Amino acid sequence: MHLNSDTHPLSNAFLNLCYQSDASRIRRRLFKLNKEVDSDKKTQTLAQLSEQAQAAFEKVELRRNARPKIHYPENLPVSLMRDDIARAIAGNQVVIIAGETGSGKTTQLPKICLEVGLGCRGMIAHTQPRRLAARSVASRIAEELQSPLGEVVGFKVRFADALKSDSYIKLMTDGILLAELTSDRNLDQYDTIIIDEAHERSLNIDFILGYLKQILKKRPDLKVIITSATIDVERFSKHFNNAPIIEVSGRTFPVETRYRPLVQDSDADLDQIEGIFAAVDELVSEGLGDILIFMNGEREIRDTAEQLSRRNYRDTEILPLYARLSYGEQSKVFNSHRGRRIVLATNVAETSLTVPGIRYVIDPGTARISRYSYRTKVQRLPIEPISQASANQRQGRCGRVGPGICIRLYDEADFNNRPAFTDPEILRTNLASVILQMLAIGLGDIAGFPFIEPPDPRHIRDGFLLLEELQAVESKHNKLVLTPLGRNLAQIPVDPRLARMVVESQQLGCLNEVLVIAAGLSIQDPRERPMEKKQASDEAHRRFADPSSDFVSWINLWQHLKEQQKELSASQFRKKCRDEYLAYLRVREWQDLYAQLKQAVHDLKWRLNDTPASYDTLHRALLSGLLSHVGFKDNNNEYLGARNRKFFVFPGSPLAKKGPKWIMAAELTETSRLFARCCAKIEPEWLEPLAAHLIKKAM
DNA sequence: GAGCACTGC
Numbered sequence: 017m018h019l020n021s022d023t024h025p026l027s028n029a030f031l032n033l034c035y036q037s038d039a040s041r042i043r044r045r046l047f048k049l050n051k052e053v054d055s056d057k058k059t060q061t062l063a064q065l066s067e068q069a070q071a072a073f074e075k076v077e078l079r080r081n082a083r084p085k086i087h088y089p090e091n092l093p094v095s096l097m098r099d100d101i102a103r104a105i106a107g108n109q110v111v112i113i114a115g116e117t118g119s120g121k122t123t124q125l126p127k128i129c130l131e132v133g134l135g136c137r138g139m140i141a142h143t144q145p146r147r148l149a150a151r152s153v154a155s156r157i158a159e160e161l162q163s164p165l166g167e168v169v170g171f172k173v174r175f176a177d178a179l180k181s182d183s184y185i186k187l188m189t190d191g192i193l194l195a196e197l198t199s200d201r202n203l204d205q206y207d208t209i210i211i212d213e214a215h216e217r218s219l220n221i222d223f224i225l226g227y228l229k230q231i232l233k234k235r236p237d238l239k240v241i242i243t244s245a246t247i248d249v250e251r252f253s254k255h256f257n258n259a260p261i262i263e264v265s266g267r268t269f270p271v272e273t274r275y276r277p278l279v280q281d282s283d284a285d286l287d288q289i290e291g292i293f294a295a296v297d298e299l300v301s302e303g304l305g306d307i308l309i310f311m312n313g314e315r316e317i318r319d320t321a322e323q324l325s326r327r328n329y330r331d332t333e334i335l336p337l338y339a340r341l342s343y344g345e346q347s348k349v350f351n352s353h354r355g356r357r358i359v360l361a362t363n364v365a366e367t368s369l370t371v372p373g374i375r376y377v378i379d380p381g382t383a384r385i386s387r388y389s390y391r392t393k394v395q396r397l398p399i400e401p402i403s404q405a406s407a408n409q410r411q412g413r414c415g416r417v418g419p420g421i422c423i424r425l426y427d428e429a430d431f432n433n434r435p436a437f438t439d440p441e442i443l444r445t446n447l448a449s450v451i452l453q454m455l456a457i458g459l460g461d462i463a464g465f466p467f468i469e470p471p472d473p474r475h476i477r478d479g480f481l482l483l484e485e486l487q488a489v490e491s492k493h494n495k496l497v498l499t500p501l502g503r504n505l506a507q508i509p510v511d512p513r514l515a516r517m518v519v520e521s522q523q524l525g526c527l528n529e530v531l532v533i534a535a536g537l538s539i540q541d542p543r544e545r546p547m548e549k550k551q552a553s554d555e556a557h558r559r560f561a562d563p564s565s566d567f568v569s570w571i572n573l574w575q576h577l578k579e580q581q582k583e584l585s586a587s588q589f590r591k592k593c594r595d596e597y598l599a600y601l602r603v604r605e606w607q608d609l610y611a612q613l614k615q616a617v618h619d620l621k622w623r624l625n626d627t628p629a630s631y632d633t634l635h636r637a638l639l640s641g642l643l644s645h646v647g648f649k650d651n652n653n654e655y656l657g658a659r660n661r662k663f664f665v666f667p668g669s670p671l672a673k674k675g676p677k678w679i680m681a682a683e684l685t686e687t688s689r690l691f692a693r694c695c696a697k698i699e700p701e702w703l704e705p706l707a708a709h710l711i712k713k714a715m
Numbered sequence: 716g717a718g719c720a721c722t723g724c
Contacts, residue, residue, distance in 0.1 A: 146722065174724060191723040220723060313719060339721065363720050384720040397719040441722090453724090509724040612724085 025069035026062065032237060035079075036138040037204040038072035079136040083184065084161045084168050086131045092120030093265045101125070101262055102132045105239060109232055110259035112252050113243040116266025116412070121243050122212055123156050126169075126185045129208050134239060135184040138207035143190040145213050145221070146368060147173040154178075154187035175608040190220040195509070197457055202231055208239040214252060215244040215405075216367065217440035219450060222468055225255060227459075229466045232256075247405045248437055255468050268415040271377075274298075277427040288380055288425065289323055295378045295423040296358065300329060302421060305375025306357040308365060310410055312384050312399050314338050317360045318547065324358060331355035337371065338362040342544045342599055366409055370416075377414040377422040379407060381430070385438070388446045390474045395446060403438040404431060442471050447479030448512050452488060455498045456506035486516040486641065508616050510538045510609075513641040518613065520640035522622045526629030529571055530637050531617070535609040536570040542602035553597035565631070567638055577603060 022029040026046060031039040042065050049065075052058045088095040094115065104111045105128070115121045126140050134140055144150040154171035161168050170179030171187040179186060190211070196203070203209065209228065214221055228240055242252050246263065253259050276298075278291045286294065292309060299307055311317045317336045325334050335348055337359055349359055349371050357373075363383050365371050383406070384397045402410075407424065414420030424431065442450075447462075454462055462476055480496050483489045488502030498506070501519060508515035514534040521530035545553050560576060562568035577598075581589050593600040614624070 189723065195724050216722090218722065311720095315718080366721090368721065386720070399719090449724095 025066040025073070030073065031069060033076065034069055034072035034137070035075040036207055036237070037200075038068065038075070040202065040204040042069055042072070076136050079182065079184070080133065082182075083130060083135070084163055086127050086161070088124060088127065089120070089160075092124060093118075093267060094120040094124045097262065097264055098124070098128050098131075101128055104260050104262055105129065105132060105134070105241065108260055109236070109238070110240045110242065110256040112249055112256070112259055112261040113241060113264060114246045114249040114261055115243070115264030116245055116268060118267035118416070119264040121264055122153055123160065125210055125241060125243065126157060127160070129210070129239070129241070130184055134208045136207070137237065138205055139183060140185045140208040140210065141193060141203070141206040142185060142187050142210040143193050143212060143224070144187065145190060145216050145218055147176075147189055150187045150189050151176070154185075157185060157187075175605070175612070190218065190224055193224060194220055194453070197227065201457070202235055203238065204235075207237065208241070210241045210243065212243050213245075214242045215247050215249075217438075217442075217468075219441045219445060222440055222442045223450060223453075225252070226465050226467045229255065245409075247408075251468060255466075268412065269417070269419045271411050271415040271420040271422050273411060274421065274423045275427045275431070276423050276425055277430070278425050289320060291380070291425045292320065292324075292378060293327065295425065296324070296327075296329070298423065299376045299378070299421065300356075302376070304356060306359065306371075306373050307376040307378060308359045308361060308371055308374045308413055309378040310365065310380060310383070311360055311362055312382055313362060314340060317362065321360055324360075329356065329358075332358060334358045334360065336360050337365060337369070339364050339368075340540065342546060343601060345546070365413065366406065371413070373417055374414045375418060375420050377410055377420065378425070379410045379422060380425045381407065385444070386441075387444045388475060388478075390472065390478055401426075401430075401434055403435045405437045407431065407434070440469055442467065443469060443475075445475075446482065447471055447475050448482040448486075451476070451479045452483060452498075452502065452506050452512050455489070456503060483512065486512055488512065488516070504620060507620060509612060510534055514538060515641075517638050517641035518617065521629075521634075521637035522617065524629075524633040524637050525625045526633045526637055527617060527622060528624040529629045529634055531610055531613045531624075532574045533567050533570050533638065535606055535613055536574070538609060539605045540599075540602050542573075542599045542606060544597045544599050546597070549597070556597045565635065567634070568631070574606075577607075 021027055024030060026042070031043060034042075045061070045065060049058060049061055052061070088098060094101070101111070101113065113121055113125065126135075126142050129135060129140050142153070144153060150171050150173050154169050155165050158165040158167070158169040163169060165171075166178030166183070167180060168183060169185045169187070170183040171177060172179055172192050173189050174192065186206075193203075193209075196205075211221065211224060211228075214225070225242070232238065232240070240256070242256070242259075244252060249261050253261050276291065276295055278286045278288065280286075296307060296309075299305075309320070311320060314336075317338060321334050321336055332355060333353065335357060337346060337349055338361065346369075349357075349369075359365070359371050359374070361369075361371065366383075381401055382399050383402045385400045385402075386395055386397055388395050411420075411422040411424075414422055451462055454465065459465060463470070463473070480489060483502065484496070486502075486505070488499060488505050489496045490499050491497075504519055505512055505515040508518050510518075514537055517530050518527070518534055521527045543553070543557050560569045560572040562572060577593075580592055584592060590600045593603055617624075
């Protein structure tokens with residue numbers, strides 16, 4: 017029989033019916049076999065591969081027959097449209113599903129896929145922007161399919177998974193899917209990819225959508241489903257060659273929008289707090305129901321909460337809500353309550369967290385939005401007017417339990433003049449990390465990558481510049497390519513600057529300490545600082561402070577935790593953390609991330625140092641990643657280096673008098689959460705890479 | 716001595 021015959025196990029037609037990852041492996045071996053000259057060996061391998069193909073075919077049959085029985089909750093809008101959806105999926109490689117919350121698309125789509133026969137030649141990948149969502153969606157679908165979590169339906173997020181090799185549906189964060197690209201270029205383990213919440217347009221989502229567009233031709237069997245809120249869906253459709261859009265209605269209640277601008281006809285202008293008072297008064301007179309007020313930040317929330325509580329609304333509790341809040345305080349918004357509740361929240365409440373039972377929303381119309389300034393080379397968090405899409409999302413937060421009212425503290429003309437959508441992250445961020453990943457996967461020209469919205473060329477250039485400073489890329493034949501060091505950076509799953517420190521520390525013999533610090537600087541600060549216990553918590557934390565360096569305090573805290581953990585039982589340790597104003601879950605995250613980094617350096621065949629590192633080597637390693645954020649003063653107290661770099665010298669400090677040999681402080685990444693002091697004596701040779709870039713710029 | 720939302724590997 018000839019290989020071209022459709023029934024031969026090694027024919028293309030047959031392999032197309034086999035389990036995809038096996039088929040792809042067999043194809044690769046067939047391709048290699050072309051070069052084999054020994055005909056006996058060739059025949060033998062062909063027989064072997066035929067057998068494997070047969071098994072891979074049967075695997076698909078087995079999976080098809082073992083699928084669970086599928087039922088749909090009849091009251092969901094998406095259930096009613098499942099035939100339309102099934103038909104669209106069967107007839108198109110890419111389908112866009114647009115629907116608001118409450119349509120049931122997230123839970124029902126993978127079931128529809130399974131029912132039409134997908135999930136058999138490979139798993140159904142289903143991505144979520146957040147870990148928590150990935151896990152809880154997995155549980156919900158597993159429950160509906162009456163299968164324990166991790167069997168038919170599993171999940172994989174950073175630090176946790178529950179999945180079997182014969183699972184059908186795999187919930188994951190979009191970041192995990194991206195990370196898997198490194199070892200599975202064509203996503204062969206999947207026959208279907210569902211990208212949920214694509215309208216959020218995170219860096220990960222934009223990158224995945226570009227990547228998928230590229231592999232559709234190589235994987236004609238792969239089905240892709242993009243789901244999004246009903247905003248900007250045409251853009252997705254256009255990106256994927258006019259893929260069909262199916263709209264699914266949501267199940268929400270009508271929301272009345274009232275415009276109450278602060279700026280009125282000249283003399284009656286209100287400031288924001290007065291506007292909020294007036295809006296709260298107005299809503300209180302509407303009747304019972306919880307109120308959600310959007311704010312720009314922690315401080316603003318605290319101030320507003322204080323002023324609102326002074327107004328003594330009857331039977332009303334005021335709750336703050338922001339990400340840095342301790343878990344205990346955050347969870348208060350989920351507790352049942354009597355009377356009225358006013359929740360003052362940052363943007364967490366817009367996407368990440370759904371505050372239950374909200375009937376009224378007050379939207380001042382602004383938010384802090386992270387933006388990379390190409391001019392100053394730093395990431396900033398300016399307060400900006402939010403987009404129409406974002407305002408509508410906020411408004412929708414009060415239509416989930418009944419008809420709602422949303423008061424906007426601006427006028428309708430203002431709303432209509434705003435941009436329709438928030439700029440996607442890719443247009444607002446430093447691209448070093450994305451570029452590094454793209455180079456590592458071998459995607460070639462960043463400028464030619466099919467992004468939905470291509471990033472600003474100046475941002476791309478700056479991304480390369482940062483990578484160059486970190487010595488991760490170099491110019492070769494007029495092209496910027498990854499250096500061996502850069503290849504290592506790409507394998508260390510933290511910000512490239514932090515990864516750079518890890519690489520340097522390996523050479524200097526302080527890997528262990530720097531892993532602790534790099535992990536610590538990547539997570540949310542585990543130190544809690546509750547409003548009413550500021551002093552006590554500061555004192556508890558001060559025990560770990562190091563006079564010369566904030567980085568060393570991380571090490572001190574780490575050691576302390578390790579000792580406590582050794583002595584105490586698990587529950588005692590949890591309690592101890594609480595008593596010492598440390599967030600247990602974040603401590604765990606720190607330890608998990610450390611373990612992950614340790615694994616990564618283990619894979620690189622690097623060894624941890626057994627003896628404690630000296631201050632000098634430690635700081636030298638840390639500075640390698642800080643270069644682009646650090647400047648220094650010469651003996652005349654003149655700045656060397658780009659003045660607009662993040663750069664701090666404490667002028668009053670005695671160390672400032674010591675001249676250019678001391679770096680005093682540096683802000684590592686975008687937010688003050690990572691502000692850290694390090695007073696390190698800098699040896700001239702450490703300065704070379706720094707001086708090369710910075711001094712040249714200063715000239 | 717800064718004072719600034721939220722995610723993700």
